[in-house]
Amino acid sequence: EAQVTQNPRYLITVTGKKLTVTCSQNMNHEYMSWYRQDPGLGLRQIYYSMNVEVTDKGDVPEGYKVSRKEKRNFPLILESPSPNQTSLYFCASRGPSEAFFGQGTRLTVV
Amino acid sequence: AQSVTQPDIHITVSEGASLELRCNYSYGATPYLFWYVQSPGQGLQLLLKYFSGDTLVQGIKGFEAEFKRSQSSFNLRKPSVHWSDAAEYFCAVGPAGGGNNRKLIWGLGTSLAVNP
Numbered sequence: 577e578a579q580v581t582q583n584p585r586y587l588i589t590v591t592g593k594k595l596t597v598t599c600s601q602n603m604n605h606e607y608m609s610w611y612r613q614d615p616g617l618g619l620r621q622i623y624y625s626m627n628v629e630v631t632d633k634g635d636v637p638e639g640y641k642v643s644r645k646e647k648r649n650f651p652l653i654l655e656s657p658s659p660n661q662t663s664l665y666f667c668a669s670r671g672p673s674e675a676f677f678g679q680g681t682r683l684t685v686v
Numbered sequence: 687a688q689s690v691t692q693p694d695i696h697i698t699v700s701e702g703a704s705l706e707l708r709c710n711y712s713y714g715a716t717p718y719l720f721w722y723v724q725s726p727g728q729g730l731q732l733l734l735k736y737f738s739g740d741t742l743v744q745g746i747k748g749f750e751a752e753f754k755r756s757q758s759s760f761n762l763r764k765p766s767v768h769w770s771d772a773a774e775y776f777c778a779v780g781p782a783g784g785g786n787n788r789k790l791i792w793g794l795g796t797s798l799a800v801n802p
Contacts, residue, residue: 607788618794619776626787634789666729670780670788673737674720677730 578603582667582678589657589685597652597681599667607670608650609634610642612663613680619666625650657685688713690777692793699767700801707762707796709777717779719760720790721751724774733775736760737782747771772800 582599589595601608610622611634621634625644639661641653650669654661662685667678691710699705711717718737722730734745741753751762760777774797780790 609789616794619792621789624789668730670790673718674732674735675730675778675780675788675790676732677722679729 578676580667580669580676580678582665582681585679585681587681587683589683591658591685592656595654595657595683597654597665597667597683599650599652599678600648601650601667601669601676602648603669603671603676604647605669605671605676606647608644609668609670609675610640610650610652611666611668612636613666614663622652622665654683657683659685661685688779688791690779690791690793692775692777692796694796695794696797696799698799698801701769702766705762705764705767705771705798707775707777707798709760709762709793711758711760711777711779711791713758713779713791716782718782719751719753720778720780721745721749721760721762722776722778723747724776724795726773730776733762767798767800769800769802772798774798 580601606627609624611619620636623642625631665681668675689712720735721733724730733749736743736753744750749764774795776795777793778790
Protein backbone atom coordinates (compact mmCIF):
# COMPACT_ATOMS: atom_id res chain seq x y z
CA GLU A 577 0.00 0.00 0.00
CA ALA A 578 1.27 3.45 -0.97
CA GLN A 579 2.11 5.27 2.21
CA VAL A 580 3.71 8.39 3.60
CA THR A 581 4.49 8.08 7.30
CA GLN A 582 5.36 11.05 9.43
CA ASN A 583 6.08 11.18 13.12
CA PRO A 584 5.18 12.34 15.62
CA ARG A 585 1.50 13.18 15.10
CA TYR A 586 1.48 15.67 17.96
CA LEU A 587 4.34 17.58 19.52
CA ILE A 588 4.50 20.27 22.16
CA THR A 589 7.90 21.83 22.69
CA VAL A 590 9.52 24.91 24.15
CA THR A 591 11.08 27.79 22.29
CA GLY A 592 14.62 27.05 21.16
CA LYS A 593 14.62 23.29 21.68
CA LYS A 594 15.70 21.58 18.48
CA LEU A 595 13.30 19.05 17.03
CA THR A 596 12.97 16.78 14.03
CA VAL A 597 9.83 15.55 12.33
CA THR A 598 10.43 12.40 10.35
CA CYS A 599 8.87 11.48 7.01
CA SER A 600 9.18 8.26 5.08
CA GLN A 601 7.58 7.06 1.82
CA ASN A 602 7.43 3.59 0.29
CA MET A 603 6.70 4.51 -3.34
CA ASN A 604 10.27 5.19 -4.52
CA HIS A 605 9.27 8.75 -5.41
CA GLU A 606 12.00 11.21 -6.17
CA TYR A 607 10.00 14.35 -5.32
CA MET A 608 9.10 15.07 -1.71
CA SER A 609 7.82 18.20 0.04
CA TRP A 610 7.07 19.67 3.40
CA TYR A 611 4.09 21.95 3.89
CA ARG A 612 2.67 23.92 6.73
CA GLN A 613 -1.04 24.57 7.01
CA ASP A 614 -2.40 27.57 8.87
CA PRO A 615 -6.00 28.83 9.06
CA GLY A 616 -6.85 31.02 6.10
CA LEU A 617 -3.44 30.50 4.47
CA GLY A 618 -3.92 27.08 2.93
CA LEU A 619 -0.92 24.85 2.27
CA ARG A 620 2.42 26.57 1.96
CA GLN A 621 5.49 24.69 0.79
CA ILE A 622 8.46 24.91 3.15
CA TYR A 623 11.09 22.85 1.37
CA TYR A 624 11.17 20.31 -1.39
CA SER A 625 13.55 17.71 -2.69
CA MET A 626 13.82 16.46 -6.26
CA ASN A 627 16.12 13.58 -5.38
CA VAL A 628 18.72 12.32 -2.92
CA GLU A 629 20.99 15.18 -1.83
CA VAL A 630 18.92 17.66 -3.89
CA THR A 631 16.85 20.02 -1.78
CA ASP A 632 15.59 23.55 -2.27
CA LYS A 633 13.59 26.25 -0.55
CA GLY A 634 9.88 26.48 -1.01
CA ASP A 635 7.73 29.49 -0.26
CA VAL A 636 8.27 29.73 3.52
CA PRO A 637 11.68 28.20 4.35
CA GLU A 638 12.83 30.53 7.15
CA GLY A 639 13.53 28.68 10.39
CA TYR A 640 13.54 25.22 8.82
CA LYS A 641 16.08 22.75 7.49
CA VAL A 642 15.73 19.48 5.64
CA SER A 643 17.96 16.67 4.50
CA ARG A 644 17.63 13.91 1.91
CA LYS A 645 20.25 11.25 2.47
CA GLU A 646 18.05 8.41 1.25
CA LYS A 647 15.24 8.45 -1.27
CA ARG A 648 12.60 7.26 1.17
CA ASN A 649 13.30 9.69 4.04
CA PHE A 650 12.89 13.46 4.19
CA PRO A 651 13.09 14.81 7.75
CA LEU A 652 12.14 18.36 8.69
CA ILE A 653 14.40 20.01 11.24
CA LEU A 654 13.62 23.02 13.40
CA GLU A 655 16.94 24.08 14.91
CA SER A 656 15.46 26.71 17.21
CA PRO A 657 11.67 26.59 17.14
CA SER A 658 9.69 29.74 17.83
CA PRO A 659 6.01 30.22 18.64
CA ASN A 660 5.27 31.42 15.07
CA GLN A 661 6.16 27.92 13.90
CA THR A 662 3.15 26.52 15.73
CA SER A 663 1.25 24.90 12.88
CA LEU A 664 0.06 21.72 11.22
CA TYR A 665 2.80 20.16 9.10
CA PHE A 666 2.43 17.74 6.21
CA CYS A 667 4.97 15.70 4.36
CA ALA A 668 4.09 14.75 0.78
CA SER A 669 5.56 12.55 -1.88
CA ARG A 670 4.77 12.89 -5.58
CA GLY A 671 5.40 10.59 -8.49
CA PRO A 672 4.32 11.17 -12.11
CA SER A 673 0.74 11.94 -11.10
CA GLU A 674 -0.77 12.78 -7.74
CA ALA A 675 0.82 13.60 -4.40
CA PHE A 676 0.46 11.39 -1.35
CA PHE A 677 0.32 12.95 2.07
CA GLY A 678 1.25 11.93 5.56
CA GLN A 679 -1.27 12.21 8.38
CA GLY A 680 0.19 15.46 9.62
CA THR A 681 2.11 16.65 12.66
CA ARG A 682 0.49 19.22 14.89
CA LEU A 683 3.31 21.22 16.45
CA THR A 684 2.89 23.65 19.31
CA VAL A 685 5.82 25.80 20.37
CA VAL A 686 5.40 27.51 23.74
CA ALA B 687 1.93 33.83 -12.63
CA GLN B 688 0.73 30.42 -11.55
CA SER B 689 -2.21 30.45 -9.18
CA VAL B 690 -5.29 28.59 -8.07
CA THR B 691 -8.38 30.40 -6.87
CA GLN B 692 -11.14 28.85 -4.84
CA PRO B 693 -13.61 31.73 -4.61
CA ASP B 694 -15.71 30.26 -1.80
CA ILE B 695 -13.99 30.15 1.57
CA HIS B 696 -16.93 28.53 3.29
CA ILE B 697 -20.08 26.81 1.99
CA THR B 698 -23.00 25.36 3.91
CA VAL B 699 -25.44 22.96 2.28
CA SER B 700 -28.22 20.78 3.54
CA GLU B 701 -27.83 17.03 3.53
CA GLY B 702 -29.16 15.64 0.27
CA ALA B 703 -28.66 18.87 -1.63
CA SER B 704 -26.35 19.17 -4.62
CA LEU B 705 -22.91 20.71 -4.31
CA GLU B 706 -20.55 22.59 -6.57
CA LEU B 707 -17.16 23.85 -5.41
CA ARG B 708 -15.40 26.23 -7.76
CA CYS B 709 -11.77 26.21 -8.81
CA ASN B 710 -10.10 28.52 -11.31
CA TYR B 711 -6.46 28.36 -12.22
CA SER B 712 -3.78 30.27 -14.04
CA TYR B 713 -0.97 28.12 -15.41
CA GLY B 714 1.44 28.49 -18.30
CA ALA B 715 1.09 25.03 -19.79
CA THR B 716 -1.62 22.40 -19.70
CA PRO B 717 -1.54 21.23 -16.11
CA TYR B 718 -2.59 18.20 -14.22
CA LEU B 719 -5.57 19.07 -12.01
CA PHE B 720 -6.50 17.63 -8.65
CA TRP B 721 -9.09 17.82 -5.92
CA TYR B 722 -8.16 16.73 -2.41
CA VAL B 723 -10.29 16.43 0.70
CA GLN B 724 -9.16 16.91 4.28
CA SER B 725 -11.46 15.58 6.96
CA PRO B 726 -11.08 17.02 10.48
CA GLY B 727 -7.82 15.85 12.04
CA GLN B 728 -6.80 13.95 8.94
CA GLY B 729 -4.32 14.24 6.13
CA LEU B 730 -5.22 15.06 2.54
CA GLN B 731 -6.85 12.40 0.42
CA LEU B 732 -7.09 12.50 -3.36
CA LEU B 733 -10.69 12.77 -4.58
CA LEU B 734 -10.00 12.85 -8.31
CA LYS B 735 -7.56 14.00 -10.94
CA TYR B 736 -7.56 15.13 -14.56
CA PHE B 737 -4.71 14.61 -16.95
CA SER B 738 -6.26 14.42 -20.41
CA GLY B 739 -9.14 12.95 -22.38
CA ASP B 740 -12.73 13.10 -21.18
CA THR B 741 -13.20 16.41 -19.43
CA LEU B 742 -15.67 14.97 -16.92
CA VAL B 743 -13.84 12.84 -14.39
CA GLN B 744 -15.26 10.64 -11.70
CA GLY B 745 -13.71 10.30 -8.30
CA ILE B 746 -14.24 8.60 -5.01
CA LYS B 747 -17.19 9.15 -2.67
CA GLY B 748 -19.52 10.05 -5.56
CA PHE B 749 -17.66 13.22 -6.57
CA GLU B 750 -17.04 14.36 -10.12
CA ALA B 751 -15.30 17.33 -11.68
CA GLU B 752 -15.40 18.97 -15.07
CA PHE B 753 -12.40 20.53 -16.76
CA LYS B 754 -13.24 23.56 -18.89
CA ARG B 755 -10.17 24.77 -20.71
CA SER B 756 -11.83 27.92 -22.06
CA GLN B 757 -12.74 29.01 -18.53
CA SER B 758 -9.60 27.67 -16.83
CA SER B 759 -11.87 25.95 -14.37
CA PHE B 760 -12.07 22.59 -12.68
CA ASN B 761 -15.23 22.63 -10.57
CA LEU B 762 -16.07 19.81 -8.19
CA ARG B 763 -19.64 18.51 -7.98
CA LYS B 764 -21.71 16.02 -6.06
CA PRO B 765 -25.42 15.39 -6.75
CA SER B 766 -26.41 14.62 -3.15
CA VAL B 767 -24.29 15.59 -0.17
CA HIS B 768 -23.95 13.38 2.90
CA TRP B 769 -23.18 14.61 6.40
CA SER B 770 -19.81 12.80 6.20
CA ASP B 771 -18.79 15.10 3.33
CA ALA B 772 -18.22 17.95 5.77
CA ALA B 773 -14.52 18.71 5.31
CA GLU B 774 -12.01 21.05 3.74
CA TYR B 775 -11.59 20.75 -0.03
CA PHE B 776 -8.48 21.78 -1.90
CA CYS B 777 -7.95 22.27 -5.61
CA ALA B 778 -4.40 21.94 -6.96
CA VAL B 779 -2.60 22.12 -10.30
CA GLY B 780 0.79 20.81 -11.24
CA PRO B 781 3.10 20.15 -14.16
CA ALA B 782 2.23 17.40 -16.57
CA GLY B 783 4.68 14.63 -17.32
CA GLY B 784 7.56 13.19 -15.35
CA GLY B 785 9.95 16.09 -15.05
CA ASN B 786 11.98 16.74 -11.95
CA ASN B 787 10.01 19.72 -10.68
CA ARG B 788 6.64 18.44 -9.57
CA LYS B 789 5.51 21.35 -7.46
CA LEU B 790 1.77 21.60 -6.96
CA ILE B 791 0.07 24.98 -6.76
CA TRP B 792 -2.72 24.99 -4.19
CA GLY B 793 -5.91 26.92 -3.68
CA LEU B 794 -6.66 28.15 -0.17
CA GLY B 795 -9.42 25.63 0.29
CA THR B 796 -13.18 25.63 0.71
CA SER B 797 -14.64 24.57 4.02
CA LEU B 798 -17.88 22.61 3.59
CA ALA B 799 -20.46 22.36 6.34
CA VAL B 800 -23.47 20.07 6.00
CA ASN B 801 -26.73 20.76 7.81
CA PRO B 802 -28.82 17.75 8.82
